Amino acid sequence: MNVEIRNTDTSKGKGLFAKKKINCGSVIFEEDPLVSCQFSWNAAYQYRACDHCLRPLETAQENATRLTGHFVELPYPECCTTDKSKIVSCIVCGEQYCSLECQTAAFNQYHRTLCLQTTERHNVHPLEQLNEAWKQVHYPPETSSIMLIVRLLARIIQAPNQDAAIEQTLQFCHRTVNEDAELAHNLLGEKFANQISLLHNLLMTAIPHDGIEQFLTPAGFQGLLALIGTNGQGVGTSAISQWVTKSSDLSLSADEREVLDKFIDNLYDEMDEHSGNFLNNEGVALYSLQSSCNHSCTPNSEPTYLHNNHRLSLVAIKDIEEGDEIFISYLDECMLDRSRHSRRKDLMKNYIFACKCPKCEEQVEEPDITSEEEEDMSE
Template identity: 50%
Template sequence: MANESIVNVRFIDELKGRGLFASRDIAAGTVLFEEKPLVCAQFLWNECYHYEACEYCMRSMENAEEMARRLSANPSLVLPCMECCKAEKQNFVHCPHCRVAYCCSECREQAWNQYHQVLCLSQHPPDPNHPLVILQEVWKTMHYPPETTSIMLIAKMIASIKQAKSKEEILASFNQFCHVPQNEERQLSHKLLGKQFEGQYEALQPLLLNALHEESVAQWFTPGGLRSPFALIGMNGQGVGSSSLSVYVHNCDELDLEAEERHNLDQFIDQLYVEMEKGIVDIMFVHSKYLLVSESGAFLNCEGSALYKLQSCCNHSCVPNAEISFLHNNSTLSLVALTDITEGQEVLISYLDKCCKERSRHSRQKELRENYLFSCDCSKCRLQCDDPDVTSSEEEEEEEEMEDGEASQAKN
């Protein structure tokens, strides 16, 4: 939950909309608020690579040793200091009908009450001709890693509306997110999914209609209208990552050890990551199918996306004073102060990843315009306003590789 004594939401102007502001002085390192998502979903290809996550909260459900064995392709690997692993397998439960996994009975109950009655496949293994199964399989042929969203995020939004006692209330929750004009939805939704997705709304729309039609959002079930939820996610969606192994490594770092023990443990963990990185390989396509060529594909964590009501109010800066973290190995989001923040100051995060944030002003602005439809006017961008509008050769090479990948994907 938000700590109302620390932050509050204010309307700024028509261009920026809302923003989050400090209601008192805040010290660096302070957790400003913690927030559970309205809805979250694991990426489907991430799930295919056997990343086991709670269907409701995305908690990583392998223990650290199981995850390390799978990612390093070493079934006999033994992790030291397993007391640092906090996976509580004794609490894990399943849906009694479709056997979907949950980290605890509370998550199972909350999922059932919010959306799972609609999305439950009723049997295990699922019927391959079930409309939801077909929808997911077709989606995977359209949207390969690196994944930016999942059709199941939209499916959970629709199922939440279908199950809601007050459809108006849940619709109001989704409508409070930032929306874009219809003429910009096309640009944003295609950027979220990739250029090759341009002609595939028409293929996806009847499958979604057959699986989940809901009259209160009937406009979403048309080829043009389907862009709206994708554009909403493009503007407001937040990536989520969880990993029992990362929790284990963090807890190992906190151990009070003698110098030699610390050296040996750090060396072991460093080598473990070297072995796991060997499993991260380039995406390959064979006969229009995704070839599973490693234990992890392009992933090292359980990954997905989510919608957060309060986090979506945070505006961007290339010099942020706060950052998003997932401190509980699930989809509960924590906003942590990076610097001291004074009362009345706006709380700002970066919409750019660490690598992109360090690039030229021209490159940052290009990324923000294409992905979020605005130009940044933060202090760093103003300071660099006279820098030449050029893109480095390294960035150009990355863009060419991405475009080549998209072209190959479209061809297949």
């Protein structure tokens, strides 16, 4: 490994450090998650993804047709990476997978516990009711899913060594009960705070309790909500983006390149007009190693999904020297461009820490007003 986890000299506790020089653009490491799942509303709106790894189940042409609202015939169909001949379904519940390998992995890790008979569906089974209850308090844009907790607990239930699986889970639970409660309320939104009990009760009814009792107490459940709120990493996959990448790598004449570039630009304009910013299969995952990365408003690496599934690739976006700490941003690009006060407010609200990265320290003299207020003052 090019990295190691070790204690930091700050209040952050532990961090991820480079064991050798890593050049900008290099893949620092790749990692499969403990568990992952598609966002509930994303699935409800027919964004078809493998139920285990989130790989697209649509062809690029099907994807483009759905996102534009009309039939689209893509040139260079050989650049589509979706192999529909490998798609399989669970014969009991109908969940779809991109391959037999993914179906087997899901069954062995958590699906054996969670598989529902088709007759149990249509919001009758507690698992379905739990998912629907979550959707009613967590509208798009989605940042997490209650089903990640469900799969995490089912993984413990099915684990050959439950103690080891519990220890892996507890590595994420590092905040106090009071902080956990605060974050849980924020994750759901203050006006929905009373829904925590409903979600807890539905979870208690939905899955077996064997070996996971400590997570099913009210405090344990709030801790799990805090866990997915602070450690959940967004995952995005797309059939059309893979087609764009592959077709852009083709050896074409200048005229052919110009035609293709114009086609792609028009296609994205049409998708944006019909579907807005919601173009990808989106979900959330828990990564053991990546979760050790601390935040900086000037990160030196970023998580990407080069394999178009839930396998995370951490890529250096700057040269990283041996011994340097590896930082990612917990904020999206838009938020990173906002004021120091706005960034720190968002990080405190969602991650319960005050950022002291170099960018925030350099801007310490800035007035404590939000970016929106700055915009209002400039008008």
